[in-house]
Structures are given as structure tokens and as C-alpha cells.
Amino acid sequence: DTAVSQTPKYLVTQMGNDKSIKCEQNLGHDTMYWYKQDSKKFLKIMFSYNNKELIINETVPNRFSPKSPDKAHLNLHINSLELGDSAVYFCASSGTALTGELFFGEGSRLTVL
């Protein structure tokens, strides 16, 4: 069974569109994250949710909105996509909000044309 799964794996879209990426974890973890990895492999945290509550909101544009219907799911919705949003987005989870080991999904590669 996949521990952290995210869909879709690939997403190609036009500028200005709205898209969503879904993430689910079956590890029973309380904390979930979204990370963005750019073309230089730099990985930066975007959001963190602990038991459905937002606990970190790094300086990302408000076009990005995370939604957590329950502690096993953390979805990422992006409005008005821009060229600079092209990246690989990783969902991750951990059993504690105190920076324990992270379990990552396989990533969703977003390409904005």
C-alpha cells in the first residue's frame, strides 16, 4: 500500500487556469505538508497542517490555497496559474509536528504553458 499518494502525477495547463492536486496518507499521521521543488532541485515548504489546522503558511501567493477535509487528506488548489508556478509539488506527512521524519509522496509535476 502506498503510504502517501498524490494525484495527478503530471499536470500540463495554460496560464490563467485553476488546478488542484490531491494528497492522501494512510499512515495515521497528524501532520501533512506541501513542498515545492523548483528546477534547481531546491525544496521549499509551502504549507503545513496539523490535525486539520494550518500551522505554517510560508510566504506563498494567496493564489495557493490548501484544504484539509480530514487529517488524512491535504489538497492544494492553485488559482490563476502563472509560468513561475511550474515545478514539482510534493505532499508529505509526519507523525509529529516537531520535525520528525517526513514521508513524501511521489510528486506532481506541474507545467504551465
Added chain:
Amino acid sequence: SQQGEEDPQALSIQEGENATMNCSYKTSINNLQWYRQNSGRGLVHLILIRSNEREKHSGRLRVTLDTSKKSSSLLITASRAADTASYFCATDAVGGANNLFFGTGTRLTVIP
């Protein structure tokens, strides 16, 4: 920022050789972690070392931590072609948000 920096950016070695990667960071930490990322895949946790530890082993991996120099090293002994991947260090920040900061990674290529 707390971002870690790995060194070298890329490393190419022959199978059977040892590979050493270094990580430097900027502020005090609670712990430091190393992750591996195969091409096109997610990151996989390798090892965690706490700020009060100086060395840790896991199989062919050896991690050291020098908090006075704010640096860590990852040694992979007797490398295999399957070790080819990017390796990232990740640090938290004492007193900061419960957050991990990753560097840009070392790309390791092990030649069969």
C-alpha cells in the same frame, strides 16, 4: 534563512568507492536529517541525528554532526550503482516554526 547547503553539488565515483557529502547550515538546530531522492521520485528519509549526537550509523551510512561548525557529513561506504541519486540534508530551527529546511542537494552518480 536556515537553508542548508550541500557540498559538492555533484559527485561521480566508481562502484565500490566511498562517497562523502557535506552539509552546512546557519542557525542552531534540534536535529538534522538526510534524505535521498531518486530521479523522478519522492524523497526518502535515510537517517536523523540529534543536536546532542556526534555520529550515527545505519548500514553503509555514517553521519557526523559538528554543531560548533554547523556542519554535517554523510558517508556512504562501498557504493553501489543503486546509490545513484540526489542527497539532501534537512534542518529544523531551535525556537522557530516546526518546519524542515532543505538544501539543494548533492547529485551522486555511481559508475558500475
